Amino acid sequence: MLNIIRSDLFKIYKGKAFYGVMLGLLGTIILVAGIFKIIQTPAFRASMSTHEEMFDADDIVGVEEAQQYMPSNGGEFLVLMNQELGSSFLFFLLPFVIAVLGADYSSGAYRNLLSYHSGRGGIYAAKMLTSIILTVLMLVCTSVMNIIIGGIVFGFGGFTGTVLLGTVKSIIMMLPILISLIGTAHCVLAFTKKTSTTIAFYLVGLTVWSVILQIPAMLIPGMEWLLQLDFSSSIKMVGQYAMNADVKIMVPMIFSFLLIAGTYVFGMIKYKTTDFDFS
Amino acid sequence: MRILKEIILQCKGITKQYSNTRALEQVDMQIRQGEIYGFIGENGAGKTTLLRVIAGLISPTEGKLSLFGKDDEQGLAKGRKRMGCIVEGPAFYPSLTAYDNLEYYRIQRGYPDKDCINKALKLVNLENTGKKKFKQFSLGMKQRLGVALAIMGNPDFLILDEPINGLDPGGIVEFRGILKSLSKEHGMTILVSSHILSELEQVADRYGIIHQGRLVKEFTQKELELNTRRYLSVKVEDAAAAAAVLEQKMGITQYEVLPGNELRVYSHLDNPAEVTFQLTSNQIRVMFIREMGGTLESYFLSAVAQKEK
Numbered sequence: 135m136l137n138i139i140r141s142d143l144f145k146i147y148k149g150k151a152f153y154g155v156m157l158g159l160l161g162t163i164i165l166v167a168g169i170f171k172i173i174q175t176p177a178f179r180a181s182m183s184t185h186e187e188m189f190d191a192d193d194i195v196g197v198e199e200a201q202q203y204m205p206s207n208g209g210e211f212l213v214l215m216n217q218e219l220g221s222s223f224l225f226f227l228l229p230f231v232i233a234v235l236g237a238d239y240s241s242g243a244y245r246n247l248l249s250y251h252s253g254r255g256g257i258y259a260a261k262m263l264t265s266i267i268l269t270v271l272m273l274v275c276t277s278v279m280n281i282i283i284g285g286i287v288f289g290f291g292g293f294t295g296t297v298l299l300g301t302v303k304s305i306i307m308m309l310p311i312l313i314s315l316i317g318t319a320h321c322v323l324a325f326t327k328k329t330s331t332t333i334a335f336y337l338v339g340l341t342v343w344s345v346i347l348q349i350p351a352m353l354i355p356g357m358e359w360l361l362q363l364d365f366s367s368s369i370k371m372v373g374q375y376a377m378n379a380d381v382k383i384m385v386p387m388i389f390s391f392l393l394i395a396g397t398y399v400f401g402m403i404k405y406k407t408t409d410f411d412f413s
Numbered sequence: 414m415r416i417l418k419e420i421i422l423q424c425k426g427i428t429k430q431y432s433n434t435r436a437l438e439q440v441d442m443q444i445r446q447g448e449i450y451g452f453i454g455e456n457g458a459g460k461t462t463l464l465r466v467i468a469g470l471i472s473p474t475e476g477k478l479s480l481f482g483k484d485d486e487q488g489l490a491k492g493r494k495r496m497g498c499i500v501e502g503p504a505f506y507p508s509l510t511a512y513d514n515l516e517y518y519r520i521q522r523g524y525p526d527k528d529c530i531n532k533a534l535k536l537v538n539l540e541n542t543g544k545k546k547f548k549q550f551s552l553g554m555k556q557r558l559g560v561a562l563a564i565m566g567n568p569d570f571l572i573l574d575e576p577i578n579g580l581d582p583g584g585i586v587e588f589r590g591i592l593k594s595l596s597k598e599h600g601m602t603i604l605v606s607s608h609i610l611s612e613l614e615q616v617a618d619r620y621g622i623i624h625q626g627r628l629v630k631e632f633t634q635k636e637l638e639l640n641t642r643r644y645l646s647v648k649v650e651d652a653a654a655a656a657a658v659l660e661q662k663m664g665i666t667q668y669e670v671l672p673g674n675e676l677r678v679y680s681h682l683d684n685p686a687e688v689t690f691q692l693t694s695n696q697i698r699v700m701f702i703r704e705m706g707g708t709l710e711s712y713f714l715s716a717v718a719q720k721e722k
Contacts, residue, residue, distance in 0.1 A: 141521035145506060148513050242504030246562065249468035249498045250522055253490060409471035411462070 138251065138260035139267070146234065146268065155230045156275055162222065163279050167211060167287040174204055209292020211284030212277070216304045217373035221366055223312060224340060227272050229333050231265045232319045236329030248410055258324070258405045262398070265316045266309075273305045273312075296377075304376035311368055311386060314393035321401030324408065340365060362386050418446040420482060421570050421602045422467065427476035429462055429626075436462040437473070438626045444604060444619075446569075449596050451617030452606035453713055459626040460606040461501055464574050467604075468498045480570070494522075497568035499576060503559025507548035511539050511558050514547055515565060524566050533561040536591060552579030560588075564595060571595065573605045577612050585612060592616050610709040620709075622716050629720040643706030645678040645685050650698040652676055658695045663688070 146152050205211035238244040238261075251257055281293065315336070322332045344364045351360040361367050368386030375381040422444040429437040437459050444450045454460045465471045466478060469489065477484050480492025505514040515530040534540045537557035542550075550558065556579055563571055573592075577585055593616060595601045607613050613620070620637065622630045632640070649655040652674040659665040659678065667679035681688050685702050692699050707715075 137521050137523045141517050144520055145509070145517050148517075149506070149508055151508075237506065241506050242501070243506060245468070245470060245500055245504050246498075246518060247521070248470055249496070249500065250493060407472075409465075411465055411471045 135256045135260045135263075138247070138257060139264050142234075142261070142264040143267065145237075151230065151234070152268075155227065156272070156279075159222065159227070159272075159276060160279050160283075162226075163215070163276075163283045166215070167283050170204055170211070171287050205284070205288050207292035208281065208284035208286075208288045208290050209294060209297045211288050212280050212293070212301060213297055213377060215280045215284070216277070216301055216376060217370060221369070222276075223269075223273075223308075224315070224365055224369065225337070227276075228269075228312065228315055228319070229336060231268050231272075231316055232323070232333050232336060233329055234268060235261055235265050235316070235320055236323050236332055239323065239327050240329045244410060254406045255402060258320075258402050262317065262320055265320070266313055269312050269316065270305070270309070273308065277301050277305065300376040304373050307372040307375060307383065307387075308369055310390040310394065311365060311372065314390040314397070315365065317394045317397040317401070321397040321404070324401045324404040327408075327410070359385060363389050420444070421446055421448075421480070422604065423477075423479040423484075424463070424467075425477045425479075427463065427466060427473045427478065429459075429466065429471065430474040436626050437466070440476070440623070440626075440628045442621055442628060442631070444570075444602060446602050447596065447600055448619055449592065449603045449605065449617045451613035451620040452604060452623065453608070453610060453613060453620055453709075454606070454623035455608060455717075458623045460623055461574055462626075463623070464498075464500050464572055464604075464606060467572060468496070468500050469493055470500065492570075495569045496572060497563035497566065497570070498572040498574075499556075499559040499563050500572065500574045502575070502578070503555045503562070505547045505555070505558060505562075508546055510544055510546055511542045511550075511554075511561070514558065515562060518562055518565065522566060529565050529567075533565040536564065536594075537561045538587065553581055553584045556580055557584075557588075560591065564601075567599065569600075569602060571601050571603045571605075573603065575607055576605060577607055577609050589616055610713055614709040622713055624717045624720055627720070630716045637709060637712060641707035641709065641712050642679060643682055643704060645676075645682060645688060645702055646705045647676045647678060647688065647692070647702045648700040649674050649676065649692065650700070654695075655692055655697050658692055658697060659688070662691050662695065 205214055238247060247257060248254070285293070318339075319332055319336050322335050323329070326332055326335070344366065347360045347364050350357045362371065362382075362385040368383070368390075371381055371383050371386060375383045420443055422442065424440050424442040427437055427440040427442075428435065440459075440463060442463075452460055452463075462471070466473050467480075478489065480489055481495060483489060483492055506517065509517065511534060512530060515533065516527075519527065519530055531540060534542075537560050539554060539557055539561060542554070547555070547558070556576055560573065560576060563573065577588060580588055589612065592603060592605065596603055596616075605613065605617070614637070617634060619633050620631065621628050647655065652670050655674075655676055656668065656670055659668055659676070663681070665678060665680055669677040669679075671677060678688060682704060685704065689699050689702050
């Protein structure tokens with residue numbers, strides 16, 4: 135099992151996809167930091183104040199008020215990004231992890247794997263562990279990039295022990311939710327054996343799942359808690375929890391662990407008994 | 414006394430049923446150590462399905478498979494580690510080089526010796542591909558890389574599914590040489606499937622013909638030679654008298670007399686005129702004389718036709 139993980143990490147290291155995705159993420163972080171920086175410039179504030187007067191919009195957050203949410207140093211930028219990190223992971227980085235997981239199917243290399251390693255349970259577990267390692271690696275890299283870019287753009291102030299510990303905590307707390315999504319995708323892969331179908335299922339599923347939860351949550355009184363099962367919301371909550379322990383995250387955590395266990399069992403059973411007989 | 418070698422592969426009554434088709438039906442097959450077994454069949458006959466069963470990609474609906482004498486799950490798992498396979502063509506990661514693809518599998522399979530990659534690449538003449546990625550390889554190069562992976566861990570049993578597909582004439586000759594060397598010098602047992610029968614004919618020791626999921630015939634190279642031997646088919650008025658002339662006047666001993674006054678003469682293939690001359694000189698009327706005999710193709714077709722009858 136360890137050899138399968140090692141070989142997959144070698145493949146990621148040798149391939150270009152991981153670096154490409156990380157470069158894309160770096161570009162996004164630079165863009166976000168740049169926008170925040172521009173918003174904070176006196177010229178931009180003056181221009182926005184003029185617009186505010188022109189539209190006389192009472193319900194729009196005022197420029198001065200909005201400035202309060204803008205990071206004034208690298209530490210604040212890191213906290214802000216930690217809270218918003220989830221959405222980039224859900225729609226940008228996890229599909230990449232699924233693509234790595236599904237590369238065996240798209241290249242046909244699963245034939246070489248299965249004809250040598252007969253213990254399919256071990257293979258399934260190894261692939262799952264590889265994708266978890268990859269996710270952790272990407273979370274850490276993203277946080278490091280946030281620290282560096284935030285520091286360069288907003289200055290290296292604010293990186294207190296609380297902020298850094300909060301970042302580590304948010305990575306750890308985010309993991310069960312991300313693993314539950316990877317586990318679901320891995321399970322779908324075991325059924326469809328097609329990477330593209332699985333990624334499409336994953337992205338469409340995220341949106342549909344969110345809609346399914348929102349309808350009863352809005353229409354039926356007392357069902358608001360369902361929103362906590364929405365992955366985007368739960369990741370945001372976990373990000374907030376890292377800095378504020380009052381945020382309740384019990385429901386999304388339990389749901390994640392149940393999803394991990396369920397999809398793992400279903401996926402494993404399917405993977406162990408399936409015929410790999412398509413060309 | 415003939416010493417029987419170890420049975421490497423044994424299939425007993427292997428059947429594979431898909432929802433509405435039966436891909437394999439009661440296939441019995443046995444391969445002994447050191448043999449090169451040519452597995453012949455038309456497209457869709459069931460060759461790849463059986464190879465998938467042996468490689469563990471699919472499970473048989475019925476029947477028993479044993480590898481190196483073991484048929485339990487653990488034994489099969491151990492057996493498969495002694496196997497090298499290409500099933501359904503070579504499959505590698507497109508953006509990695511030949512070396513990196515093999516390094517990936519070396520790590521995955523836990524081979525400690527890094528040099529095994531270079532040895533395998535050298536054996537298939539891919540040692541100089543440098544930074545060229547798999548996706549830039551020609552079909553022949555891809556096939557050879559598949560063979561390199563299959564032989565990388567010095568397996569005892571090699572399974573090659575249509576390995577000659579896509580190879581140019583030079584590549585086919587080269588590939589034949591590789592197979593012979595693996596069998597003779599490395600003592601590997603090889604199961605090779607193909608529909609290019611002329612190529613199998615030059616390397617295999619034993620053959621199996623599969624047709625519509627059934628193994629319709631198994632035969633050795635000697636049996637094939639005997640059955641596809643070229644001969645002069647001579648139709649005469651009096652076969653007994655003709656046989657006497659062949660023996661006494663021409664010294665021919667390799668002949669057969671068939672019903673209907675027909676003779677099969679296995680020598681003098683290059684000089685049928687001489688045979689005709691001797692027979693007619695001895696007042697034996699020759700109705701026709703022509704060179705006949707088969708190839709693996711014709712043998713395969715007759716075996717399939719017989720089964721269909």
